[in-house]
Amino acid sequence: xxxxxxxxxxxxxxxxxxxxxxxxxxxxxxxxxxxxxxxxxxxxxxxxxxxxxxxxxxxxxxxxxxxxxxxxxxxxxxxxxxxxxxxxxxxxxxxxxxxxxxxxxxxxxxxxxxxxxxxxxxxxxxxxxxxxxxxxxxxxxxxxxxxxxxxxxxxxxxxxxxxxxxxxxxxxxxxxxxxxxxxxxxxxxxxxxxxxxxxxxxxxxxxxxxxxxxxxxxxxxxxxxxxxxxxxxxxxxxxxxxxxxxxxx
Amino acid sequence: xxxxxxxxxxxxxxxxxxxxxxxxxxxxxxxxxxxxxxxxxxxxxxxxxxxxxxxxxxxxxxxxxxxxxxxxxxxxxxxxxxxxxxxxxxxxxxxxxxxxxxxxxxxxxxxxxxxxxxxxxxxxxxxxxxxxxxxxxxxxxxxxxxxxxxxxxxxxxxxxxxxxxxxxxxxxxxxxxxxxxxxxxxxxxxxxxxxxxxxxxxxxxxxxxxxxxxxxxxxxxxxxxxxxxxxxxxxxxxxxxxxxxxxxxxxxxxxxxxxxxxxxxxxxxxxxxxxxxxxxxxxxxxxxxxxxxxxxxxxxxxxxxxxxxxxxxxxxxxxxxxxxxxxxxxxxxxxxxxxxxxxxxxxxxxxxxxxxxxxxxxxxxxxxxxxxxxxxxxxxxxxxxxxxxxxxxxxxxxxxxxxxxxxxxxxxxxxxxxxxxxxxxxxxxxxxxxxxxxxxxxxxxxxxxxxxxxxxxxxxxxxxxxxxxxxxxxxxxxxxx
Numbered sequence: 001x002x003x004x005x006x007x008x009x010x011x012x013x014x015x016x017x018x019x020x021x022x023x024x025x026x027x028x029x030x031x032x033x034x035x036x037x038x039x040x041x042x043x044x045x046x047x048x049x050x051x052x053x054x055x056x057x058x059x060x061x062x063x064x065x066x067x068x069x070x071x072x073x074x075x076x077x078x079x080x081x082x083x084x085x086x087x088x089x090x091x092x093x094x095x096x097x098x099x100x101x102x103x104x105x106x107x108x109x110x111x112x113x114x115x116x117x118x119x120x121x122x123x124x125x126x127x128x129x130x131x132x133x134x135x136x137x138x139x140x141x142x143x144x145x146x147x148x149x150x151x152x153x154x155x156x157x158x159x160x161x162x163x164x165x166x167x168x169x170x171x172x173x174x175x176x177x178x179x180x181x182x183x184x185x186x187x188x189x190x191x192x193x194x195x196x197x198x199x200x201x202x203x204x205x206x207x208x209x210x211x212x213x214x215x216x217x218x219x220x221x222x223x224x225x226x227x228x229x230x231x232x233x234x235x236x237x238x239x240x241x242x243x244x245x246x247x248x249x
Numbered sequence: 250x251x252x253x254x255x256x257x258x259x260x261x262x263x264x265x266x267x268x269x270x271x272x273x274x275x276x277x278x279x280x281x282x283x284x285x286x287x288x289x290x291x292x293x294x295x296x297x298x299x300x301x302x303x304x305x306x307x308x309x310x311x312x313x314x315x316x317x318x319x320x321x322x323x324x325x326x327x328x329x330x331x332x333x334x335x336x337x338x339x340x341x342x343x344x345x346x347x348x349x350x351x352x353x354x355x356x357x358x359x360x361x362x363x364x365x366x367x368x369x370x371x372x373x374x375x376x377x378x379x380x381x382x383x384x385x386x387x388x389x390x391x392x393x394x395x396x397x398x399x400x401x402x403x404x405x406x407x408x409x410x411x412x413x414x415x416x417x418x419x420x421x422x423x424x425x426x427x428x429x430x431x432x433x434x435x436x437x438x439x440x441x442x443x444x445x446x447x448x449x450x451x452x453x454x455x456x457x458x459x460x461x462x463x464x465x466x467x468x469x470x471x472x473x474x475x476x477x478x479x480x481x482x483x484x485x486x487x488x489x490x491x492x493x494x495x496x497x498x499x500x501x502x503x504x505x506x507x508x509x510x511x512x513x514x515x516x517x518x519x520x521x522x523x524x525x526x527x528x529x530x531x532x533x534x535x536x537x538x539x540x541x542x543x544x545x546x547x548x549x550x551x552x553x554x555x556x557x558x559x560x561x562x563x564x565x566x567x568x569x570x571x572x573x574x575x576x577x578x579x580x581x582x583x584x585x586x587x588x589x590x591x592x593x594x595x596x597x598x599x600x601x602x603x604x605x606x607x608x609x610x611x612x613x614x615x616x617x618x619x620x621x622x623x624x625x626x627x628x629x630x631x632x633x634x635x636x637x638x639x640x641x642x643x644x645x646x647x648x649x650x651x652x653x654x655x656x657x658x659x660x661x662x663x664x665x666x667x668x669x670x671x672x673x674x675x676x677x678x679x680x681x682x683x684x685x686x687x688x689x690x691x692x693x694x695x696x697x698x699x700x701x702x703x704x705x706x707x708x709x710x711x712x713x714x715x716x717x718x719x720x721x722x723x724x725x726x727x728x729x730x
Contacts (some may be wrong), residue, residue, distance in 0.1 A: 013315050046315060073684040075685075076684070084685075088679050092704075093697060099686075102686035105689075106687045141700065
C-alpha cells in the first residue's frame, strides 16, 4: 500500500530524513519508534504534505500513485489520514461542521453520496460513544479550549468517521493518561482491517501494549536502522535506543 | 456555512459579479454643484418649500466646511464640480405599479438577485429599489400599509407625509453634522422612508437595494426610520455598482429614531465595487449613520458586513438618550487588494443605565488597510452605564494592515466599560489541518474566516447571513496561495 524509497527531506538547511525506506502492506500495523529529533514527526508531516518540508530525493508510492505529487487535500481524499501530534484550534468553526465537510470530501471520490445532517449525526454519535466523548464536543469550535487528551480523542474520532485507507498517528499517545490511552487504543483497534494500514509514530512502547503492531521500526539519524516484530519494541524498552543507534554507528 | 465546492469555484472565478452596466436612457444633470442645481433637483422632485430651504441651508454650511482628514485613509482629491448630482432612468410618468417599471430595470435587479416581482420575492421581505438617484420600485407597499407601516421612497414621503419628514429629518444627523452629511443634506435625491406607528410590530423584513449605474454620478441617498412607542422593525440594505475605472462617490445619511420601548434592527451588506486588484476605480463610501434611542427602554442594533468599496468611512452610531436604552454594533469589515476601511461606531451614553455592545471583526488581506475607530462616551448624566467592546483583527498575508483606535470618554464614575482586542493571522497550521481532512484551500480559508466572523453573522437575518458568507468568499479570492 505504502512504499517509501530512499526518502531525503529537509527543513531549511537542516537535513532530517536521509535515505529512509519503508514498505507497509494492506492490513498491517507498523510502529515507528525512535529517540527525540530522529525524524519521526517529519516523516508523518512529509507523508501528509505539510508545507515547509522539502523532499530532496526519493519516492513515495501510495496505492500506485505518486504521493508526493499530490496536494494535502488530494491525499486526504485518496484515503490518507494524519492524526496530529498537536491538533490546532480553529475558533468559531464548529467541530461537527468541519467533520461533516471532511467526510463529504472523502466520500465523493469513493463514489459515495453526501450524507445529510441526520445520517451524519447518527454516524458521529455512534463513534463518539466508542471514544467516550460527550456530545457537547460537536457544537464546540474545532479543538477550541480542548484539553490535550480531548484533542487526541477528537483526532481519533475524526479517523473513525473518515475511515482512511492509510492512517498515520503522530505521537497520539503523548500526554495521555492510562485511561485515555486505552480509549484511544480501542478506537484505533476497531479500525484494523485487511484493507487498511496503520502507521504509529511513537516514543514509548506503552502504546504497543494496547495496539499490537505487526512490524516495529527504529528510526534514528534520518533512516530506519532496524526493523523487527513486536519483540523489538520490548527489547528497546529494556535496552534503550542507544542499543540500536550505537550498534549501527 | 459553505456552499458545495462547485458553487464556491464558480463564486471565486467571478471577481466582482455585479460589475455590469445597464444600458438605459437616463436624465442626467451635467456635472457641477451650485444653488441653481439644488433648486433644480428640488423642483424636479416637486418638493415643498421647507425641503428646499433646508437643502440650501445645508449647502451654504457645506461651503464653509473642509473635508475631514483624521481618518486612517489615503484619499485622492475629489472634484465636487466634476460629479453629476442627479441621474434617473427616463420615464414619461412615474410608474404606478411594477407592470409599468421599465423591463430593463426589472432585469437589472433580477440579475443582482433581487427580483422585484412580489411573487418571486422571499415572502417575508419588502424591497425598495433605488437606481442611481431615484427609487424605481417598492414592493409589498399595500400589505405594509394595512399594518399601518409606511415604507416608501424618500421622495414620496416628502410629498405624502411632509409633516413626518419635517419633524424627524435632521433630528439625529443635523445638516451641519459633518462635511459629507452636509453635502448629502444639500443634494440627496432619494432613499427610503420607514415609519412604524405606536405598538406595531412590522410584519415583514424591510429592505432597500441601492444600485449605482450611471458614470460620473454620485449617489446621495437619505434614509429615515422612525419607530414609535413600542414598535419593532428590522431593515436591511444591500448595495452594488458597475466596475468603472473612476472612483465614484457615495455619501449617504441614515437616521434612526426609536421612541420608548421601540426596537430598530438595521443590517447592511455593503458590496459596492471595490476597485480592481491594482486599486484602480471603486466606490468612495462616505456614510453617516446614526440612531437615537430617544425613549426609555428602546434599542437600536446595527449589523454591518462591509466587503466592498475602495474606501469606507463609516461609523454607525447610537445616541442613548432614553433610560435603560440599548445600543449594539456588530461589524465585519474586509479590506482586500488596495481597499481601505476606516470604520467603527460611537456609543453616546446620556440616559441612566444605558448599555452598549460593540463587536468588530476586521479582516485584512492583500494590501488592504483596515481600521477600527470607536468612541464610547459616557456623560455625567449616564449613571450606571455599561459598555462592552471587542475588536478582533485577522490578517492574511504580510502586506496588509490592521489598526485599532478605541476612544473612551468616561464622565460618570459608576460606569463600567470593558474593552478587548486581538490580532491574529490565519495560521498555516489551521489551513493545513483543514486540507489534511480533504477540504480545499479556498474552502478552508472561508471556513476559518467565517468562524472568525460567526458572532456577527448570527446577528443577520438568515437569508442575508448566507449572502454575507458568499460575499466574503468572493471578496477573498486570491487572498492566499
